[in-house]
Amino acid sequence: MSSILFENKKDFEALLMGNDAIARGALEAGVNVVTGYPGTPSSEIVEQLANVAGERNLYVEWSVNEKVALEVAAAGSYANLKSLCVMKQVGVNVAADSLLHIAEYGTRGPLVLVSCEDPGALSSTNEGDSRPYAKMMEFPLLEPGDFQEAKDMARWAFELSCDIRNIVMLRSVTRLSHASGNVIMGKLPKSIPEAIFEFSGTPMDQMKGAVLAFPTLVDSLRRRQHEKLSKAVAAFEESPFNTYTGPQKPELLIITSSVCNLYTREALTILNLWDRVGLLKLGTTWPLPSKLLEQHLSVCEKIFIVEEGTPFLEDNIKVMAAEKAKQVGIKTFFGRKDGTLPCVNELNPDLLIKGINHILGTSVQPVLDDYSAEAAQIIAAGVFNRELTFCPGCPHRASFWLIHTALKLDNRSGFLCGDIGCYGLGAGPCGFSTIKILQAMGSGIGMAGGFGKFDRFGMSQSVMAVCGDSTFFHAAMPALVNAVHNQSDMILVVLDNSGTAMTGFQPHPGSPAGAMGSKLPMLDIEKLCRAMDVRVEVSDPFDLKATRQILLEFLEDKGNPRVLILKQPCALSPIRKGRKMYEMAIDADRCLADHCGCNRLCTRVFKCPGLIWDTIKNKIQIDEVLCAGCGVCASICPTGAITAKKVR
Amino acid sequence: MENTLRCDPYNLIIAGVGGQGNVLASRVLGDMMIHQGYTVTIGETFGASQRGGSVMSHLRISARGGFSPQMPKGKANMVVALEPMEAIRVLAVYGNPKVKVLCNTRPIQSVGVICGEQIYPEKKQIIKWIESLSADAKFFDTTKAALNLGNPVFGNIMAMGALSSTGDLPMSLNVFEQVILKKVPAHKVEINLEAYKIGKGMVIA
Numbered sequence: 035m036s037s038i039l040f041e042n043k044k045d046f047e048a049l050l051m052g053n054d055a056i057a058r059g060a061l062e063a064g065v066n067v068v069t070g071y072p073g074t075p076s077s078e079i080v081e082q083l084a085n086v087a088g089e090r091n092l093y094v095e096w097s098v099n100e101k102v103a104l105e106v107a108a109a110g111s112y113a114n115l116k117s118l119c120v121m122k123q124v125g126v127n128v129a130a131d132s133l134l135h136i137a138e139y140g141t142r143g144p145l146v147l148v149s150c151e152d153p154g155a156l157s158s159t160n161e162g163d164s165r166p167y168a169k170m171m172e173f174p175l176l177e178p179g180d181f182q183e184a185k186d187m188a189r190w191a192f193e194l195s196c197d198i199r200n201i202v203m204l205r206s207v208t209r210l211s212h213a214s215g216n217v218i219m220g221k222l223p224k225s226i227p228e229a230i231f232e233f234s235g236t237p238m239d240q241m242k243g244a245v246l247a248f249p250t251l252v253d254s255l256r257r258r259q260h261e262k263l264s265k266a267v268a269a270f271e272e273s274p275f276n277t278y279t280g281p282q283k284p285e286l287l288i289i290t291s292s293v294c295n296l297y298t299r300e301a302l303t304i305l306n307l308w309d310r311v312g313l314l315k316l317g318t319t320w321p322l323p324s325k326l327l328e329q330h331l332s333v334c335e336k337i338f339i340v341e342e343g344t345p346f347l348e349d350n351i352k353v354m355a356a357e358k359a360k361q362v363g364i365k366t367f368f369g370r371k372d373g374t375l376p377c378v379n380e381l382n383p384d385l386l387i388k389g390i391n392h393i394l395g396t397s398v399q400p401v402l403d404d405y406s407a408e409a410a411q412i413i414a415a416g417v418f419n420r421e422l423t424f425c426p427g428c429p430h431r432a433s434f435w436l437i438h439t440a441l442k443l444d445n446r447s448g449f450l451c452g453d454i455g456c457y458g459l460g461a462g463p464c465g466f467s468t469i470k471i472l473q474a475m476g477s478g479i480g481m482a483g484g485f486g487k488f489d490r491f492g493m494s495q496s497v498m499a500v501c502g503d504s505t506f507f508h509a510a511m512p513a514l515v516n517a518v519h520n521q522s523d524m525i526l527v528v529l530d531n532s533g534t535a536m537t538g539f540q541p542h543p544g545s546p547a548g549a550m551g552s553k554l555p556m557l558d559i560e561k562l563c564r565a566m567d568v569r570v571e572v573s574d575p576f577d578l579k580a581t582r583q584i585l586l587e588f589l590e591d592k593g594n595p596r597v598l599i600l601k602q603p604c605a606l607s608p609i610r611k612g613r614k615m616y617e618m619a620i621d622a623d624r625c626l627a628d629h630c631g632c633n634r635l636c637t638r639v640f641k642c643p644g645l646i647w648d649t650i651k652n653k654i655q656i657d658e659v660l661c662a663g664c665g666v667c668a669s670i671c672p673t674g675a676i677t678a679k680k681v682r
Numbered sequence: 683m684e685n686t687l688r689c690d691p692y693n694l695i696i697a698g699v700g701g702q703g704n705v706l707a708s709r710v711l712g713d714m715m716i717h718q719g720y721t722v723t724i725g726e727t728f729g730a731s732q733r734g735g736s737v738m739s740h741l742r743i744s745a746r747g748g749f750s751p752q753m754p755k756g757k758a759n760m761v762v763a764l765e766p767m768e769a770i771r772v773l774a775v776y777g778n779p780k781v782k783v784l785c786n787t788r789p790i791q792s793v794g795v796i797c798g799e800q801i802y803p804e805k806k807q808i809i810k811w812i813e814s815l816s817a818d819a820k821f822f823d824t825t826k827a828a829l830n831l832g833n834p835v836f837g838n839i840m841a842m843g844a845l846s847s848t849g850d851l852p853m854s855l856n857v858f859e860q861v862i863l864k865k866v867p868a869h870k871v872e873i874n875l876e877a878y879k880i881g882k883g884m885v886i887a
Contacts, residue, residue, distance in 0.1 A: 420735050
């Protein structure tokens, strides 16, 4: 078993996931420093590069959050190293303050920011589009249109950053990052970097001066930044990543970028319209290559702009068409704004077919009405949706059970503020619908801190918040500091499952090792909280009795924040996977079935997938394959019908 | 039969439930095709959907390439289902009267079934539905055969073995061996070869 992704030879072809292609492109560019914070669909890029950190002499770290990740990568650039910073779309918001300043000053060693975005929110709580940052903060934006380009443009992003001496953003999307296709590899270079931060020059000496964003320098810095943009546009006008396919004078010009390129190509092939419709695929989407666009806009009256996220290309191309109205004439635009394409959610070839049919009045692909009708009938008759749930033995199920029941016993309409991660499912049935506010990373604690101050306005509800261990470091610490300082009446429960579980167990500052596998000091959440001088308790969520006692005490307490750290590794973590703590068994005589509290507390309410309701015997059963042996259901069964025997 | 595709592009969906090994199956098949000079696009999502949800991989296999990672609706040539209800879910969107199906008959219950809110249809009923939505459907219990090998997860490789026996794609044992060598640790190669062979035998029978 070896990763062909990193074979040091040229011109061999392999099946690569978009993220692997980006990682390979960075290696071909000779990257030295790699940072990021995990988030679907971006995580594999840093993981892959961490795997070869030793043999390729890279510094790879999972940073505490995206802002710090970008700052560490910027340090790489200022030390003349080639740096890559990777995050999902929401991370760019976290990093935005530093991003603005880095873009204003510029870079020394090349610095590439990769944002992997999630149109359709397949694994996100939003459809965030980071492309407008490129326009707002004035740096170049690249969007690969297939797998080969993901690799080639990642490499080129470093060259471009080096040429213009500014940060370059490469934007991918889930359907590219997590999809796979053929990629032909290039050579891996030998690089012997020498890191040094120079500050001997004048402040406007970009390569040798101190890096200062003084108010008095801003005018000059911004002028320099605009020169960099002009240089980028000149390169974009000639870029091989902007391609045109179609007739010289098309009836319809489609302008697209990213994976929409593949959707559009497929739609045009299915509709057999390549002789009537032209496709301008842009790889460089900010600043727009105006001469190239002018040339294409002037030969066609109907323009269809195909993109996911916000109407970024659409708005910018319309502005350009207005500025060049004399040269290109009056255009009719189609896209997300006029409803030719839906204004939200991801696209696919079928939506493109529909959109093109709408514009050209061409016919839809053959509809198989009978087949679809029969399938719809069958789906309605017997195919249910699979509700997402916590894994068998997941500590979150026990934690939410405890919080849910404690809030019920407390009986003051208390509620839980949460955020994203696996434990976001705490807002759904598997978490007993306990979370009532779920937005950004760490936002639950900030909000709980707010709710906890509203007693003067008559608010008498108990206020609780949860966050995971990785989120605690990423975004919860300042919110907790705020709640402590302002004496907010709230309870924080840290669901410490020993890793960034949802995205695949990436380490965080509380972990014993870093991205590259080397041993690192672990920051102790308990000690950090104690240093804030709040009441802190630590418990095991599988110990229902002891943990419930603490929660009830906390709820009776008043005034300052209280912190409960629930420690139990994720059921899928390397420490727990495949190892049962308890061998579970059933004492069928004791099972009361429908006569039990809430009609079968175990399977109707607690709902661990490791439990099966035997509809024939009308008794509880353990699923030997799925049960992770956490023992919690034995504590929940009111009659002792489920038994747990400690495994040695 | 070797070294040809039944049609171009050959559109295949591997359907299952998170944790059944969809991704490894799609990678192995994709690598086998690339190994023989084809271009492959695989579309799949991972992340939230892995937590007990329905998962699918779209494979577009072609001599030309450039296909979308999301297959157009109604365009599947083959559905390989690691779980029977997932076969129907996929057929309803991507199926057509000419589609073929290879299907593991062992259900994976949903939380809804466990707690008594949902009823999993009878096996006979599911088979009837799949047959009525396909031109040719073959059924087998790869979960049982895989459990005999020691782990239900081998069901994914068995399904690939089953696919190889249809003759729709060039999938010789030799090519599988070369690919699996690079995919799994050395001590797992033998058992994966065994799983592939068992799967291959399942359809011929």
